[in-house]
Amino acid sequence: MIDLHIHICASSAPQSFGLPAGEALRFAVLNGYRGVGLILRSGELSHPLLAPLFEDINSLSLHGNIEAILGIELVHIPPALLPLAVDNARQAGAGLVLVHGESLMECVEEGTNFAAIEAGADILAHPGLIDEQAAAYAAERGVALELSCAPRHAFANAHIINMAERFGCNLVPGSSAATQREILPPALRDRLYQGAGLTREGAIRMQQHAGKLLQKQMNYCRFVQLS
Numbered sequence: 001m002i003d004l005h006i007h008i009c010a011s012s013a014p015q016s017f018g019l020p021a022g023e024a025l026r027f028a029v030l031n032g033y034r035g036v037g038l039i040l041r042s043g044e045l046s047h048p049l050l051a052p053l054f055e056d057i058n059s060l061s062l063h064g065n066i067e068a069i070l071g072i073e074l075v076h077i078p079p080a081l082l083p084l085a086v087d088n089a090r091q092a093g094a095g096l097v098l099v100h101g102e103s104l105m106e107c108v109e110e111g112t113n114f115a116a117i118e119a120g121a122d123i124l125a126h127p128g129l130i131d132e133q134a135a136a137y138a139a140e141r142g143v144a145l146e147l148s149c150a151p152r153h154a155f156a157n158a159h160i161i162n163m164a165e166r167f168g169c170n171l172v173p174g175s176s177a178a179t180q181r182e183i184l185p186p187a188l189r190d191r192l193y194q195g196a197g198l199t200r201e202g203a204i205r206m207q208q209h210a211g212k213l214l215q216k217q218m219n220y221c222r223f224v225q226l227s
Contacts, residue, residue: 001186002210003028004037005073005098005125005146005174010049017041018178021057025064027183035067035214037096037174043075045085047092054093069218071096073125076108079115086119095221096213098146098174101127105152117143122213123172126153127160135163144213145169147198147206149189150176157196170209171202 006028007018018024021038028036038057040049053070061068072094077085082099089097099116102108103126113127113134124130124138126148138145145164148154153176164171173193177183184192190203198206 001033001189002035002173002207002214003033003175003177003183004071004096004123004172004210004214005039005148005176006036006183007041007073007176007178008038008053010040010053019180021053021068022060022064023180024177024183025060025066025068027180029064029066031183031185033066033183033186035211036069037071037098037214038068039071039073039096039098041073041075042089043077045077045081045088047072047089047094050092050094067214067218069095069214069221071098071122073098073100074116074121075100077112079109079111082112082115082119082121086116086121093221095217096123097121098123098125101125101146102129103153104128104155117141122217123174125174126150126156126176128156129159130156130163132163132167135167135169139168139170142170144172144209146174147171147193147196148174148176149184149192150174150182152176154192154196157193157198161197161202165202170213171206172210172213173206
């Protein structure tokens with residue numbers, strides 16, 4: 001099982017949102033996960049906290065028997081600045097670039113969903129009531145839509161599933177976990193998704209999409225590090 005959206009904090013910023021990387025990995029392993037995205041939350045255009053985490057996460061995941069990739073979630077960036085923010089995150093070394101979508105429970109600026117897709121994010125996180133134009137564009141651009149099991153983001157999951165099926169979007173799972181108890185056992189997470197209307201076949205496809213994205217971005221990161 002894979003979760004591509006577990007929040008971690010940086011030791012150089014002790015008040016930051018999320019778990020220490022080692023703790024996040026340990027509780028992911030205990031809950032049966034084989035691959036995770038460890039995500040720093042950022043509302044900025046530069047990301048100096050990324051670099052110190054790379055080696056730690058590589059070592060922790062290797063010895064913890066779990067695949068992990070370091071990423072960024074861009075939060076409340078004005079839509080016009082998202083192309084710059086996504087590019088900067090990649091240049092800083094983010095293996096996964098997520099953009100905080102128009103979740104129903106947060107005042108995300110209108111137009112963020114479409115701008116994130118246009119900017120080439122890897123994942124549009126919890127996109128809320130994503131419209132037909134944005135869903136079709138996500139399918140065309142290969143931007144994955146996150147199906148969240150976080151209570152604050154899951155209200156629109158049935159809509160997201162429907163739009164993904166209609167337009168051929170890739171779905172990937174994400175918990176937005178920032179505490180130990182928010183890293184859910186896979187069986188519970190699957191029941192939550194099933195309650196939103198995800199079929200067994202859809203759940204299998206979602207895990208396959210997540211696995212392919214994880215491997216693709218990990219291979220890309222290794223290539224960049226060797227270059």
